[in-house]
């Protein structure tokens with residue numbers, strides 16, 4: 644396909660490379676133009692403006708947040724004004740349910756096709772074409788994106804014909820991941836303060852009842868205190884829990900745990916954690932327990 648790709652951040656760069664590798668003609672746009680250079684070296688065309696990436700069969704957006712997507716879609720020379728009739732906007736960023744609904748309406752008015760297709764998987768998965776893609780939209784439109792999804796992901800799940808459903812499912816998934824991070828942080832603080840080795844404890848957990856990637860990946864980061872470089876930056880994590888709560892408010896679904904997680908992420912940001920991975924909330928419980936920076940067990944010097 645002849646496809647535009649807008650947003651070459653940690654996720655988008657790897658996804659665009661995989662489209663090129665699969666033989667698609669890719670035109671890339673990024674607000675900071677230097678990030679397009681490695682893609683151009685691998686065969687992509689560089690677009691100087693958003694509109695120049697919107698002249699093909701489809702345009703994919705993989706941007707930070709609602710504000711970025713609004714600017715790129717509704718701003719001057721944006722996707723809405725330039726995309727030709729019948730072409731598809733594939734929105735893969737994690738955005739609000741409300742914005743997804745607004746995009747669906749605006750694209751329908753402009754006679755464009757619109758598919759919401761947010762993803763699960765971190766930048767390593769994006770680079771390895773191992774993303775899980777959660778797609779919703781008119782079946783023909785989702786089918787038309789099949790070759791693109793195959794190039795970027797290991798599996799695509801169809802969530803129905805209403806695009807915003809995919810966005811809600813994505814947000815619910817990140818709420819679950821953040822819950823696991825918080826629960827691991829609290830459990831590790833508990834055993835750590837009693838002098839039990841965190842690594843041994845995690846090996847036990849992940850060899851028994853918790854033998855799944857989310858416990859291994861995030862548990863490992865908490866135990867090793869490896870929060871930099873941020874694969875999924877704390878401000879994006881805060882954004883996702885905030886958007887989960889906004890969707891919950893609209894639907895009148897109390898989510899007390901999500902409120903707690905939002906406060907945890909705010910604490911992290913308030914303490915200067917913008918550059919850390921969101922899993923750094925997993926060390927807050929240890930700090931609350933008087934374990935200093937969360938790195939030491941109670942047996943070590945300085946911890947009583």
Ligand SMILES: NC(=O)c1ccc[n+]([C@@H]2O[C@H](COP(=O)([O-])OP(=O)(O)OC[C@H]3O[C@@H](n4cnc5c(N)ncnc54)[C@H](OP(=O)(O)O)[C@@H]3O)[C@@H](O)[C@H]2O)c1
Nearest residue numbers: 650651652653654674675706707711736737764765874875
């Ligand atoms: N990282 C993960 O593990 C992960 C996993 C699943 C889903 N996601 C979601 O995927 C999306 C991208 O995440 P990421 O980790 O790739 O983020 P990132 O590395 O911070 O990249 C963000 C991208 O958005 C662009 N951008 C930000 N504000 C903009 C604006 N106002 N106008 C135009 N472009 C703007 C950035 O351009 P510049 O280069 O100019 O800053 C960059 O291309 C987010 O919605 C995130 O929630 C991330």
